[in-house]
Amino acid sequence: MIQRSSALLGLLAIVACTNTEVIAPPRDPKPVGEEPQPLPEVVKQNPFKLEGELLAEEQLPVLKGPKPSVAEVALPKAPKGVPAAPASCKVFSGRVAKKPLTPVGGGTQNCADPGGALSGLAVALEQTSVDERDAALLELESCKGLEPGLVRALRIEFAPPECGDVLAEPLLSKKPTGLSGSIEHALVGLSLAARLQRTAATPPVLAAPFTKKRVEQFIQKELFPWFNEQAVAVEELSKQGASLSSYGKGVVALAAGWADLRMVDVLRESPIPDEFRTDAEKGAVYYAALDDRLEPRKARGRDAALVGIREMSYQGILVDERTSRTRSLLAKLYGGRRVDGLDVLLSAASKPAASTEAAVVLARKLPTFYAGLLLDPAKAIEPAVFAALTTRGVPTPMRVALKEADAGLAAEVRAAYGHFKLAMGLRYWRSVDFDVAVSLFDKLPEDKRTADDWLAHATALGLRRGPTDVAAIMLQLDAIGPKFGDVRALDWVRDEKKGVPAAGQAAFNAAVIRQIAAPRDADGAYWSALEERYKAAVSLLEEPARNEAFERARAAGATAKVLTK
Numbered sequence: 001m002i003q004r005s006s007a008l009l010g011l012l013a014i015v016a017c018t019n020t021e022v023i024a025p026p027r028d029p030k031p032v033g034e035e036p037q038p039l040p041e042v043v044k045q046n047p048f049k050l051e052g053e054l055l056a057e058e059q060l061p062v063l064k065g066p067k068p069s070v071a072e073v074a075l076p077k078a079p080k081g082v083p084a085a086p087a088s089c090k091v092f093s094g095r096v097a098k099k100p101l102t103p104v105g106g107g108t109q110n111c112a113d114p115g116g117a118l119s120g121l122a123v124a125l126e127q128t129s130v131d132e133r134d135a136a137l138l139e140l141e142s143c144k145g146l147e148p149g150l151v152r153a154l155r156i157e158f159a160p161p162e163c164g165d166v167l168a169e170p171l172l173s174k175k176p177t178g179l180s181g182s183i184e185h186a187l188v189g190l191s192l193a194a195r196l197q198r199t200a201a202t203p204p205v206l207a208a209p210f211t212k213k214r215v216e217q218f219i220q221k222e223l224f225p226w227f228n229e230q231a232v233a234v235e236e237l238s239k240q241g242a243s244l245s246s247y248g249k250g251v252v253a254l255a256a257g258w259a260d261l262r263m264v265d266v267l268r269e270s271p272i273p274d275e276f277r278t279d280a281e282k283g284a285v286y287y288a289a290l291d292d293r294l295e296p297r298k299a300r301g302r303d304a305a306l307v308g309i310r311e312m313s314y315q316g317i318l319v320d321e322r323t324s325r326t327r328s329l330l331a332k333l334y335g336g337r338r339v340d341g342l343d344v345l346l347s348a349a350s351k352p353a354a355s356t357e358a359a360v361v362l363a364r365k366l367p368t369f370y371a372g373l374l375l376d377p378a379k380a381i382e383p384a385v386f387a388a389l390t391t392r393g394v395p396t397p398m399r400v401a402l403k404e405a406d407a408g409l410a411a412e413v414r415a416a417y418g419h420f421k422l423a424m425g426l427r428y429w430r431s432v433d434f435d436v437a438v439s440l441f442d443k444l445p446e447d448k449r450t451a452d453d454w455l456a457h458a459t460a461l462g463l464r465r466g467p468t469d470v471a472a473i474m475l476q477l478d479a480i481g482p483k484f485g486d487v488r489a490l491d492w493v494r495d496e497k498k499g500v501p502a503a504g505q506a507a508f509n510a511a512v513i514r515q516i517a518a519p520r521d522a523d524g525a526y527w528s529a530l531e532e533r534y535k536a537a538v539s540l541l542e543e544p545a546r547n548e549a550f551e552r553a554r555a556a557g558a559t560a561k562v563l564t565k
Contacts (some may be wrong), residue, residue: 001196004248014075015238038384043420047444047488048457056329056435060400070181075172075188078377080232083198092132092155093170097138103359115358117145122358125365135156143347149183150373154373157367166281182246185367189248192241193322196255199237200230200262203270220538223270231297231386234259238304247369259307260324261333296331305330306463306471313428313469317368317393318420330474337474338516342426345459345512346505347453348419350390360388366394368538377401383412390420411448414440422456425463429470451493451502458506464511485517494536504540508549511537515556524564531556 045051111117121141124136135157141151152171156164168191175184204222206214227430234256241252268290276283305326312323331340355361363371363385372395380398381384389398394417402409402417409417418440425433441449441457449457464486467479490513493506511533518526538546 001434007078032302047486048461050438050461056432056437057377057439058403058432058436062401070185070245071243072181072527073185075165075169075191075242078195079167079233079236079240081199081229082195083202084239085166085194085198088160089166092159092163093166095135095138097135097141098532111140112144113140117143118362119295119358121146121151122361122365123132128502130158131258133141135554142456143275147180147183147373148178149180149187150370153186153190154370156187156194156369157370162194162197164197165191166194172454182373183396185244185246185248186251187248188250189241192237192252193255196237196252196259199233200259200266205265205272209561210271210274210277215271215273218271227267230259230263234263240423247311247315249309250315253310253311254308254322254326255302257301257303257308258298258322260301260304261326261329262301264294264333265329267294287499302330302334302474306474309428309470312498313424313430314396315369315372316395316399316424317344318390319392319424319507320367329376334474339429339470339473341473341516342463344548347422347426347456347459350416350419350423351387353387355384357384360384363388364391366392370396372397376377376385381405381409382411383416386413387416390416390423394420406443411444414444415448415450415453418444418453418460419456422460425460425561429467429473431464431466431468434463434466438464451497451500454493454497455490455502455506455509458487458493459509459513461489462487462510482516482519485513487513494540500542501542502544504537504542507537507540508545511549515552524560524562527560527563528555531560 068505111120113199117140120140124133124140127133127136137151137155137158140146141155143151149171152167156167159167168187172187172191173185204218204226206222237259238252238256241249241256241381244252245314262312268287272283272286277287286404309323309327312320317323327339330337359375359382362375364381366374368389371389375385375398378401380394380401386394386402389395392538394402403412418437419442421433422428422435425437437460438457441453441460444450444453444457462485465481465483467473467476472479487510489511490506492512494503495507511530514530514533518530531553534549534556536551538553541549
């Protein structure tokens with residue numbers, strides 16, 4: 001029987017508590033290898049046409065009429081255990097406006113006029129220096145043409161994340177007249193997220209050597225107290241954010257999930273005696289016991305993270321650092337759940353507009369939630385504005401406007417929206433995003449399509465009938481069903497567009513999707529066919545995608561050999 005130190009066993013106990021080429025219409029695809037068709041009951045047909053199937057539609061709110069009221073909230077005091085904001089935050093909280101609003105376009109800026117205020121905001125957001133941008137935003141805080149509190153929230157968004165509460169507290173303690181519920185909830189959420197950012201971030205560290213006695217003393221005198229205090233603080237901050245709604249709720253949930261998962265990660269990487277490192281059996285037993293004890297907190301972090309990720313997807317947010325880091329930690333701690341399994345898929349990058357028009361600049365620079373508050377939804381149908389929005393996210397009001405104007409959308413906007421919805425699906429695993437992308441491309445005239453459009457359409461088709469969202473991937477063992485993985489449209493793009501980048505990308509995407517769709521009892525023939533798919537992609541791709549396909553082909557081949565012995 002393996003003997004372990006009492007300190008290490010104690011650790012386990014406390015954890016438990018707490019190209020713009022237009023291409024022709026498609027023909028039937030050519031099969032690769034001996035891989036069975038994913039839908040053998042369907043007769044040969046145009047792989048881009050869905051017969052007898054209804055595409056899901058995104059459920060969007062009705063924005064006409066009076067806005068729903070949002071309950072008033074307050075920012076509670078920071079619970080015990082939350083580290084104080086670093087001294088560097090004083091640069092932002094102590095900054096004073098020293099000059100009048102910078103004129104825009106060489107003229108006098110009328111800050112009281114909404115149009116003039118937005119022009120000033122566009123100028124401020126174009127500043128590349130963090131300090132210069134914050135100073136420019138500070139000048140706009142008293143601007144009558146902007147909603148009270150909104151610029152303060154933007155300053156927090158662009159400041160270091162650990163400084164949010166320091167910037168928000170003065171405003172929330174003496175709320176300005178006209179502060180809306182949505183901005184108030186965002187400010188409180190950003191404040192709580194800042195405090196969560198500072199928890200579980202700087203664990204105590206033990207330097208080598210890792211003798212049994214030194215590790216025991218470190219765990220008992222430093223790691224134990226730190227863990228207990230941080231666990232209580234994270235739970236209290238999570239409770240404080242429970243009353244928030246919408247974006248504010250999502251921000252806190254992401255931060256709480258990250259903090260809990262970070263604590264799990266810290267304990268997994270905490271030092272253990274050298275004898276546990278050198279004795280594989282002892283190490284295996286210890287880590288198995290540790291993982292078992294950490295599971296409750298790991299589950300707390302997972303569930304909070306999933307709430308936050310879902311809220312960000314509802315908001316239409318594509319690019320967000322908080323979401324990215326929390327999602328990455330989920331992927332690390334739940335390696336078999338494919339949280340980031342679609343990230344490797346290849347697609348055309350969005351092309352941001354170079355226009356200096358204020359609306360375009362704001363669409364490109366504003367975080368998605370604020371773009372929905374500041375920009376006229378009708379601007380979404382303008383190609384330049386929409387292209388700028390898709391680089392960060394398309395907020396709910398814009399998506400409503402796009403849906404209402406569906407029949408009259410310009411081909412350029414329709415294609416860009418299809419690419420955006422595909423990107424959202426890849427990031428959040430939302431099945432409805434793939435269906436919406438397919439619907440948008442279905443309505444795009446064939447003579448207006450580029451190779452990238454065909455690739456995106458085919459990829460969306462291949463990803464249909466999958467899990468509802470990333471939560472299903474995390475929580476349901478059967479989230480990937482037998483109807484997922486029809487890659488015939490991707491096979492068509494691969495075969496018809498040889499010599500064009502989209503052909504290699506299509507070959508690679510098809511292989512990845514078929515790998516994700518592999519049933520648990522897939523035999524050697526399935527993996528051999530998958531190996532051939534990746535090999536076909538290797539011959540069509542450039543680096544670094546070529547090497548990724550090569551390594552995947554080798555891995556699939558090795559699996560096939562094992563299964564055919």
